[in-house]
């Protein structure tokens with residue numbers, strides 16, 4: 001099958017699965033397909049700069065990467081409709097929800113590392129796509145954690161795909177600007193600290209004048 005036909009078959013399957021459960025892009029009213037097509041777009045652009053890269057396989061993984069985690073799709077279904085190789089890749093890209101939340105990403109990354117480089121590439125593309133301006137309701141701790149996670153993904157999957165690694169590294173730098181939003185509750189403390197500094201500075205100037213200025217200036 002040519003890449004365009006693979007894309008057509010896979011996007012219809014994935015869109016229907018996410019649509020069935022009414023899944024939207026988090027924080028918006030947009031269909032989840034927008035996320036899937038963004039990840040796939042990253043993969044298609046990267047494929048032009050990647051050697052030894054199975055584009056058809058990577059496109060399947062990109063479009064299907066959240067079907068096991070989010071919808072009622074089963075491993076057997078992916079195996080028979082696509083291939084066991086696709087099902088294995090998507091499984092590695094899915095979090096194991098029975099583990100404690102803080103272990104789920106590390107566990108998925110460890111399983112991704114046992115898979116072909118196309119699977120690594122989809123994880124990189126997924127995080128590139130997700131490193132956009134965070135929703136306004138996200139607390140700073142969550143933004144900061146997302147930033148740290150992105151660096152962990154990049155470091156763990158070094159050697160997966162040079163082009164996507166560079167893309168993710170650039171997105172991580174951009175995302176830094178969202179990680180330093182001043183929490184309004186901190187403002188009174190900063191104002192107090194500044195006022196305190198001003199008083200200390202004035203006091204030092206005063207002491208200095210007392211010590212060095214000629215008696216007539218005091």
Ligand code: NI
Pocket residue numbers: 035065066126
């Ligand atoms: Ni995703």
